Amino acid sequence: MNALTIITxxxxxxxxxxxxxxxxxxxxxxxxxxxxxxMNMGQAGFMLxxxxxxxxxxxxxxxxxxxxxxxxxLAAIYGxxxxxxxxxxxxxxxxxxxxAAAEIVRIVARSTAMTHVTGGSAGISPQDFxxxxxxxxxxxxxxxxxxLWTYNNNIANSWWxxxxxxxxxxxxxxxxxxWFNSPWGRVLKGIREDENAIKSLGKNVTKYKMQAxxxxxxxxxxxxxxxxxxxxxxxxxxxxxxxFYTWTIxxxxxAATIMGPIxxxxxxxxxxxxxxxxxxxxxxxxxxxxxxxxxxGWVIVGVALMCLVxxxxxGILGNKKELAFNA
Amino acid sequence: xxDSNTNQTTDPNAPxxxxxxxxxxxxxxxxxxxxxxxxxxxxxxxxxxTAYGDRVTQDLMYVENKAGVHKPDxxxxxxxxxxxxxxxxxxxxxxxxIERHGITALIGPNGAGKTTFFNLMTGFDTPNTGTWHFxxxxxxxxxxxxxxxGGMVRTFQLTxxxxxxxxxxxxxxGAPVQPGEGMLRALWPGAWKKHEKENREKAEALLERFLLxxxxxxxxxxxxxxxxxxxxxxxxxxxxxxxxxxxEPMAGVNPALKQSLLDHIISLREDGxxxxxxxxxxxxxxHIADWVTVMAEGKIVAEGQPKTVMDDPAVVDAYLGxxxxxxxxxxxxxxxxxxxxxxxx
Numbered sequence: 001m002n003a004l005t006i007i008t009x010x011x012x013x014x015x016x017x018x019x020x021x022x023x024x025x026x027x028x029x030x031x032x033x034x035x036x037x038x039m040n041m042g043q044a045g046f047m048l049x050x051x052x053x054x055x056x057x058x059x060x061x062x063x064x065x066x067x068x069x070x071x072x073x074l075a076a077i078y079g080x081x082x083x084x085x086x087x088x089x090x091x092x093x094x095x096x097x098x099x100a101a102a103e104i105v106r107i108v109a110r111s112t113a114m115t116h117v118t119g120g121s122a123g124i125s126p127q128d129f130x131x132x133x134x135x136x137x138x139x140x141x142x143x144x145x146x147x148l149w150t151y152n153n154n155i156a157n158s159w160w161x162x163x164x165x166x167x168x169x170x171x172x173x174x175x176x177x178x179w180f181n182s183p184w185g186r187v188l189k190g191i192r193e194d195e196n197a198i199k200s201l202g203k204n205v206t207k208y209k210m211q212a213x214x215x216x217x218x219x220x221x222x223x224x225x226x227x228x229x230x231x232x233x234x235x236x237x238x239x240x241x242x243x244f245y246t247w248t249i250x251x252x253x254x255a256a257t258i259m260g261p262i263x264x265x266x267x268x269x270x271x272x273x274x275x276x277x278x279x280x281x282x283x284x285x286x287x288x289x290x291x292x293x294x295x296x297g298w299v300i301v302g303v304a305l306m307c308l309v310x311x312x313x314x315g316i317l318g319n320k321k322e323l324a325f326n327a
Numbered sequence: 328x329x330d331s332n333t334n335q336t337t338d339p340n341a342p343x344x345x346x347x348x349x350x351x352x353x354x355x356x357x358x359x360x361x362x363x364x365x366x367x368x369x370x371x372x373x374x375x376x377t378a379y380g381d382r383v384t385q386d387l388m389y390v391e392n393k394a395g396v397h398k399p400d401x402x403x404x405x406x407x408x409x410x411x412x413x414x415x416x417x418x419x420x421x422x423x424x425i426e427r428h429g430i431t432a433l434i435g436p437n438g439a440g441k442t443t444f445f446n447l448m449t450g451f452d453t454p455n456t457g458t459w460h461f462x463x464x465x466x467x468x469x470x471x472x473x474x475x476x477g478g479m480v481r482t483f484q485l486t487x488x489x490x491x492x493x494x495x496x497x498x499x500x501g502a503p504v505q506p507g508e509g510m511l512r513a514l515w516p517g518a519w520k521k522h523e524k525e526n527r528e529k530a531e532a533l534l535e536r537f538l539l540x541x542x543x544x545x546x547x548x549x550x551x552x553x554x555x556x557x558x559x560x561x562x563x564x565x566x567x568x569x570x571x572x573x574x575e576p577m578a579g580v581n582p583a584l585k586q587s588l589l590d591h592i593i594s595l596r597e598d599g600x601x602x603x604x605x606x607x608x609x610x611x612x613x614h615i616a617d618w619v620t621v622m623a624e625g626k627i628v629a630e631g632q633p634k635t636v637m638d639d640p641a642v643v644d645a646y647l648g649x650x651x652x653x654x655x656x657x658x659x660x661x662x663x664x665x666x667x668x669x670x671x672x
């Protein structure tokens with residue numbers, strides 16, 4: 001491995017579909033947490049439902065539009081069910097319920113009783129649900145090399161998926177920007193600051209919180225679809241850790257900013273790949289196995305993130321001034 | 328704008344403003360001049376009218392000074408309101424009325440149930456029993472946001488400003504009409520830009536009046552305690568409420584700002600707004616209130632003109648008790664923890 005390969009791999013992460021999926025999920029979480037102050041600890045639950053809703057209907061032979069609508073409807077119903085009992089309570093309750101509910105979704109999906117629908121713990125393999133998406137591609141078959149990177153045009157981890165994923169991210173960013181700077185966004189930020197004050201001004205707080213929870217969940221569902229398209233649907237690949245990565249990305253980029261989630265996602269995955277690749281080249285196999293390097297990579301990134309939270313708590317793009325009034 | 332105030336257009340008995348300051352060079356009428364409408368003008372300014380104040384004084388002159396008395400033109404009528412916390416009865420109000428266009432003070436020692444009563448009236452707390460009507464509408468068991476939309480807006484004892492929003496954004500949140508607050512319509516600025524502009528003009532005028540205009544782009548969290556009180560009051564006025572309920576508007580405000588807050592409250596009356604406020608500073612109550620209601624241990628123990636009430640033995644009892652040798656005006660300095668036990672906001 002030489003320096004060029006490292007650079008190729010590291011910068012390749014910048015446009016990877018997974019990076020885009022995490023950016024979308026973090027944008028949804030930003031609507032929950034950054035705008036409305038809802039502590040959603042189960043963004044992976046929304047992603048799982050999106051992924052399953054899409055993959056199952058695809059496997060059953062539905063068309064793409066129906067599959068995407070199913071994914072969104074499932075996420076919306078899930079958000080509604082979570083919100084009804086918890087939104088009137090404090091933020092900590094929502095955190096607990098969402099964390100538990102995401103686990104319920106995952107465990108139900110991987111249970112043997114559901115094998116005929118979800119494929120159990122083995123999940124749904126790509127050929128069952130990606131063909132229609134790949135067939136939609138206007139690109140010719142084969143693979144293309146662009147500067148340093150060579151990917152297949154249409155199949156699996158492809159250029160086509162990259163293009164679609166990043167167009168989705170761009171659309172999501174524009175929507176977020178619009179919402180953040182609208183009177184609706186202002187009400188959500190008001191709720192984040194003080195619910196009772198907003199109530200005393202004649203706004204239906206529960207309605208706004210429900211809208212925010214569902215909207216962020218829809219972003220999560222789309223993220224789930226983008227996340228599974230280059231691989232397969234596997235319940236355990238969308239577990240708690242995904243939720244925590246999403247939180248990390250949001251706080252890294254800066255909550256309540258528009259570009260924060262995108263930047264956070266890019267920085268996290270680029271940094272992680274860089275650390276791992278450099279260690280793989282520089283540390284001989286006799287000292288450390290590749291498994292250990294994988295784990296150490298997370299440790300180093302974890303320490304870097306802790307430093308960031310301590311020395312720049314507002315994230316990369318966040319506004320330090322806003323944090324001054326935490327009380 | 329304030330010119331189309333509903334009270335003034337729908338109330339046939341509304342008095343016509345009397346121009347006192349004829350020699351003024353400035354044109355009269357823009358609503359941000361209304362600070363000049365107070366019965367006692369802020370320093371260096373002149374009054375335009377004292378019409379509402381005069382009428383309320385006239386009307387209340389003939390009302391008997393006793394607890395639970397009926398008033399000539401009540402805006403809020405409450406009956407048999409009780410609220411129990413476990414075995415403790417925090418509020419037990421048999422009958423209570425607020426005179427329209429008047430400034431009513433609600434006083435009483437700490438733990439008397441004033442804040443709880445506020446919470447009940449505005450829907451932030453649910454009573455065990457009771458009914459109340461606001462301007463003819465039944466307001467019992469109505470959610471706080473609907474109470475606010477009905478024209479009854481409150482402020483909080485522990486000031487609630489949105490710290491990480493700018494002062495102007497805080498104000499804009501108080502605007503009653505903004506279609507852009509719908510999730511989908513928010514995406515089409517054409518649907519709300521016009522309202523936003525109108526609301527902004529109104530907010531800026533109010534901020535000017537409350538001496539916060541220079542702070543409009545600062546975060547509200549950076550304001551001082553007194554400025555937050557001002558902001559909260561200004562925000563409550565964004566919706567042109569019929570009744571504002573101010574929970575201790577003077578607590579923690581320095582004396583200089585206190586005077587200007589007082590003038591603002593007085594000017595609200597000349598605006599056609601009814602004011603109910605909780606306060607501990609007896610001197611202040613005497614100075615601006617048209618009517619004083621005294622609560623103690625959840626009950627209304629006395630009502631009347633400020634001067635009469637202060638001499639009522641029931642009030643002296645309720646307020647002084649063990650501290651009978653201490654001046655009334657100093658009462659709030661003894662009790663640092665205001666209504667701590669009954670705060671259930």
